Amino acid sequence: MASKVPSINFSEFINGDPETRLSVSKSIVEAFRTYGFVSLTNHPVPLSEVSEAFRWTKCFFDLPDDVKALVPHPPGFLHHRGYSHPGREKVSNLTRGEDAESSLSETREVPDIKESYEIGSDHYPEQPNIWIPQDVLPGFQEFMTKFYWTLAGFSDEIAKALALGIGLDDENYFKSFFTGHHNQLRLLHYPEVDASILEEGRGVRVSAHRDWGAYTLLFQDDCGGLEIESPTKPGEFLKVEPDEKACLVNIADLMARWSNDYLRSTSHRVGLPPLQDRYTSAGGKRTTRARYSIPYFITTTPESVIECLPPFTDETHPAKYPPIKQWEYSKSKASMQYS
Ligand SMILES: O=C(O)CCC(=O)C(=O)O
Numbered sequence: 001m002a003s004k005v006p007s008i009n010f011s012e013f014i015n016g017d018p019e020t021r022l023s024v025s026k027s028i029v030e031a032f033r034t035y036g037f038v039s040l041t042n043h044p045v046p047l048s049e050v051s052e053a054f055r056w057t058k059c060f061f062d063l064p065d066d067v068k069a070l071v072p073h074p075p076g077f078l079h080h081r082g083y084s085h086p087g088r089e090k091v092s093n094l095t096r097g098e099d100a101e102s103s104l105s106e107t108r109e110v111p112d113i114k115e116s117y118e119i120g121s122d123h124y125p126e127q128p129n130i131w132i133p134q135d136v137l138p139g140f141q142e143f144m145t146k147f148y149w150t151l152a153g154f155s156d157e158i159a160k161a162l163a164l165g166i167g168l169d170d171e172n173y174f175k176s177f178f179t180g181h182h183n184q185l186r187l188l189h190y191p192e193v194d195a196s197i198l199e200e201g202r203g204v205r206v207s208a209h210r211d212w213g214a215y216t217l218l219f220q221d222d223c224g225g226l227e228i229e230s231p232t233k234p235g236e237f238l239k240v241e242p243d244e245k246a247c248l249v250n251i252a253d254l255m256a257r258w259s260n261d262y263l264r265s266t267s268h269r270v271g272l273p274p275l276q277d278r279y280t281s282a283g284g285k286r287t288t289r290a291r292y293s294i295p296y297f298i299t300t301t302p303e304s305v306i307e308c309l310p311p312f313t314d315e316t317h318p319a320k321y322p323p324i325k326q327w328e329y330s331k332s333k334a335s336m337q338y339s
Pocket residue numbers: 186188206211218220226268269270292293294295
């Protein structure tokens with residue numbers, strides 16, 4: 001079933017008068033309350049820069065395996081940077097403990113058929129970047145650094161819309177929590193794969209999970225395959241049509257905790273592309289199209305305490321979650337994904 005994630009013209013927020021900004025902010029928050037996702041059009045990231053990011057992403061993943069192996073994601077989960085080959089990350093483990101039906105051994109057996117490259121701020125010494133050498137891909141590091149900060153600027157605007165939309169007087173309420181240095185830019189490539197592997201559930205592109213930062217920006221190519229959990233029928237997933245001119249934004253766990261679950265951290269996954277686009281059939285072999293996407297995870301400073309925000313709690317609405325430091329929450333989640 002296809003979903004219509006609400007689409008909102010973000011330029012009306014950027015350029016609008018105070019009344020318009022408030023009304024756009026409220027619509028965004030309403031989408032986050034209902035779907036956990038919103039599609040923002042006319043956002044401030046130049047579309048040429050998004051296309052260039054996809055071009056570089058493809059160049060990176062086109063490198064031979066032994067070259068990508070020069071920048072491996074370190075073992076363990078504490079240092080989340082660099083290249084992960086297909087099967088390295090186990091997103092399916094994130095649902096362990098939430099889904100009594102599926103045992104850990106079962107979930108571990110279904111590999112994510114994707115490769116990824118993680119980039120952060122160059123000013124976050126605890127998580128140094130693992131850059132591909134400049135002579136291997138001249139211009140890559142420079143472009144990705146610029147893109148990282150373009151997205152940080154966009155995400156600051158979204159934080160203002162969130163503050164206004166949830167009824168805080170100060171649109172800069174979140175400013176001190178988000179310095180930009182703790183975000184993460186992820187390049188993703190889902191290679192062509194024998195169609196029967198996905199059809200028969202022997203592998204997935206990304207299994208169902210919730211993001212564990214505050215909120216996420218997601219740029220996707222035109223392949224399709226993203227699915228989000230239905231707001232009305234838990235366990236049922238709705239396909240999201242890709243729109244290369246828009247940026248999808250979704251609420252992640254920390255923002256859900258902050259808002260006492262008023263804003264939804266919605267489970268999502270990546271499955272088969274739509275039927276008409278599903279197969280390339282070189283030599284009679286049925287393979288799915290390759291897919292590229294670029295999520296950007298926005299997270300607070302590690303020491304930020306995430307504690308139920310004033311608009312969401314009073315005597316009759318107790319806070320559901322105890323206060324937690326960002327790094328404590330992230331560590332518990334990362335340990336599942338990269339165990
Ligand atoms: O590739 C996508 O569209 C989604 C990726 C995703 O959900 C993630 O990396 O957390």
